[in-house]
Amino acid sequence: MAKLFVLFEHAAGYGVFKVEEFEEIGMMLPQLESSVNDLSKFNSIVKLVGFSPFKTAVAALENVNAISEGILPEDLHQFLDVTVPKKKKVTLGVSDPKLAAAITEALGIQCSHIGIVPEVVRGIRKHFHSLVKGFTLKSSGIAQLGLGHSYSRAKIKFNVHRVDNMIIQSIALLDQLDKDINTFSMRIREWYSYHFPELVKIVPENYVFAKLTKLIKNRKELNEESLEELEKIVMDSGKAQAILDASRSSMGMDISPIDLLNIEMFASRVISLADYRKQLAEYLRTKMTDVAPNLKTLIGEQVGARLIAHAGSLTNLAKYPASTIQILGAEKALFRALKTKGNTPKYGLLFHSTYIGRAGTKNKGRISRYLANKCSIASRIDCFTEVPNQIFGEKLKQQVEDRLKFYETGDVPKKNIDVMKEAIEEVSQLVLSDKKKKKKKRTASEAFNDSGQSNGLVKQEPKKKKKKHSVSEAVTDDSIQENGKADNGEGPATPKKKKKKNKTVS
Template structure:
C-alpha cells in the first residue's frame, strides 16, 4: 500500500493511493489523469490532514524540511497515520517528494520510502488540486498562507548569520575598483591643472595621494613660508625630495595664475585627498569582512583577489561549486572563447594573475603555479563556505603549500603531500588550545607561589 506525504504551507497531508500495484504499471495514464480532478479523485484518498498551529510553527517545519530533517511534528504525524505494514506479506510504502527527507524518514522511523516513479506525478496532482481535496480550504486562503510562509522563509534565510554575508564583499570590491578609477582620473586632472603653475612637481612626486597633499599645502610656489616648508617635510618624509621641491620652486618655468584659480585647485585637491582616505578606510572594511566571510581564501591569495573571485562568481557558494579549472581562468572568459573560436592557445590564468605567486614564478612555470593556486583556492573557498566557525589555519597551510611548490620549480625540493598538510591544519587548533591551557595553569601556579611567599 502506498501513502503519499504532502507538505503544504497550511500543514501536513497524507493521501492513500488506490490500487497502487495497477497504477504503477500505468504511469502515462496517471500523468494524464492528474489534470482532471474527477479522474484524480479516483486515484487518491485523503487519510489525514494536520494544520500548523501558527506561522512560527510553519516556518520551523519548513526549515527542517528544506534541510532534510524530520521535525517532531512530522514524526508524530507519520507515526500516527502511516502503518508499518498491511497484513503479513504487504509492506506499507511512504511516498515523499524530497529524496533527503525520504532518507531521513527511512533512517529515523524505519519506513520504506519512495520518491521516484509515480510519486512525483501524484504530488504534482496534489499541488494542483489541494484546495479542493481539503475541506474548508480555498484558493484565497491557500495563496495567503503560501505568500506569508514564503516571505517568512526568505526573511529568515537572509537574516541567517548576518556577519558572514558575501553580498557586502561584492559591493565593497566593486566600490574599491570604482574609487581607484575615480582617484586616478581626478589625480591626473590635478597634475594637468596645477602643472601650468608648477610643472616640475610632477616628476618629483609620482604618487597621486602625496601630490594632492603637497598641492593643497603649497598653493602659490612663490609664497613659501617656513611653516609650509615644515609641513612639506612631514608629508614627503624625504629630505632629498623636499630639497628638490624647494630648488624647483626657485627655477620653475611655470606660469603665474590668479588667487581664484589656486583656490579652486586647492579645493579640488582636498576632495581627492578625502576620497583617497575614504578608499583606505574602505579597504580596511573589506579586509575585516573577508576575515569573517572567507578567512582561508583571504589568507591564501589576499583579500582583494579573493573578493574579486567571489564577486565574479556571484557568491561564495557559487565559487565553492566551481572546479579548479574554472577558478583558474575566472575573469578571462573573453580570451577563452576567442581562443576556442580561433583555435589558438587558451589562457592560463584570469583574476588569480594579480596574486604575488604568479609574479614570482618563472615564465615557463606561470601556468603550472596558476593551476596549483587555483586548486588551493577551490579548497579554501569550500572550507570557508561550509565551515561553521571561521578560521585562517587552513588558508595559512595552503599558502605554505604554494610556497613549497614555487621552491620545487626552482630547486627541485619535493613539497609535502596535501593529506599531511590537512592533518597538520586540523591538529593545529588542538595544539594551540593545549598550549593555552598549559600557559594558564603555569600562570596560576606561579601566582599561588607568590602569594605563599608573601605570607
C-alpha cells in the same frame, strides 16, 4: 471510479480538496481554465474536505522549511493520514514533485503533479479565502506576508557565520574606488597644472599631489615659512625645496580665487576618498582573516577576495575543482581558445599573486596549476572547518615556496601527506590549548564565586543539620571502609576499628 484529492499548502495551514468527476474534467481542460476565474463554477468542481491550521508562526515556518527541502512534516503526515481515504483508486494532487515523492514513500498514497492538478491548484490559490469558512482575503494576506518575512529572514540568517557577502561587496567597492581615484587624480593634475605645471614633474604620486594642491593653493603665496609643512607632506627636504624654487619661477597662468576654491574642494574630496580606500582595505583584511584565514595567508586578501567574489560565495569556491580555480577570471579567453582551437589560458585571477611573477617563463603554467590546487584545499578548509585558523594556510604557502625552489634549484620538497599531518597535529594542539584556557577561566570564575560567598557578596544557603547515623547506616559505612579505601587515603580500614564500633553498637 478513481477519486482525486488536491493538497494545498497555505500560509495559514494545510487544506485538502476533493475534485468532482475529475476524469470528465480532464477531458475538458479549456473549460476548467475558464471556470477558475468564476467562483460559482469552481465551487461546483472543488469541495473542501479538511483544513488543518498552524498553531503558531514558528510551526508554520518549520513546516514551510521542510516542504521547501522536499521533506514531509509531521503535522502534514498526521493530517493526510486522517483526511485522505486509503483506497486503491485515490490520487492526491500535489504541486511540488519532491513533496509528492515523500508522501508516496511515507503514506503509500499515489500522487500526481501533472494534468489538471496545476490548474486546480491555481483556482484554489485564487479562491482559498472563500472556500474555507471563517477566512477572509485580509486575514489570508496577513498570514502570507508574515510567513514570507519570517521565511526570508531565516534564509538570510542561515549564512550568518560565513559573511562572505561583505567580502564580495568590499572588494567590488575597492576596485571601483581605485578607478575613481585614478580618474579624479588625473583631472586634478590637469586642472592645477594650468596654474603650477612644474609640480607634476616634481611629485608624480597622486595622493601627495592632491595634498600639495590643497596646501599650496596660490603658488605666489608660497614662502620659506611653509617649507616645514611641505616637508611633512613630501617627506623629503630636497623635494620641498624644489617645489619652493619652482613656485618662484613658474610659467603657469594666474588663476582667480573662485577657481582656486573649486580646485581646493576637489582636492579635499580626492584626499578623503584615498583615506577611505585605506580604511576599506584594512576592513577587507580583517574580514578575510575571520572568514577565509587560510586562503588569505596563501595568496593574500585581495586575490582571495576576488576569487570569492567571482565564484559568488566561499561555498561555491570550495565546490570548484582546481582546474576551474586556475582559469577563474579568464573565461572569455578560454572560450575564444576553444572556438579557434588555440592555446587555452594558463591562469586567470591567480596571475595577480606574487608566485606567478616570481616563476620563470617555462614554469608559470606549472606553478599556476600547483597554486590553484592549494587554493582549492585552503578554500575547502575555510568553508567547512569549525575552528577557523591559518595553520593550514601557512603550511600550503610554504609548499608553494618549496615548489618554486624546486623549479629553480632542484631541491625536492616534502610530500603533501607529511605536511598535512604536521598541520593536523598543530591544529589539535591549538584546540587542546583553547580547552585548557576555557577550563582555567571556569576555575577562576568558581574561585570568584567562592570568595564572594565568603565575603558575603553571594547569598549562602542555610546549612542543613547533620543527621545522626542509625545502627544500619553505621554498619554499611563500616562495610564500605573495609572493602574500599578509607576517607583519609591511607588504605583500607583496619579490623580493630570495626571491633570498637561493634562494641559501641552492642
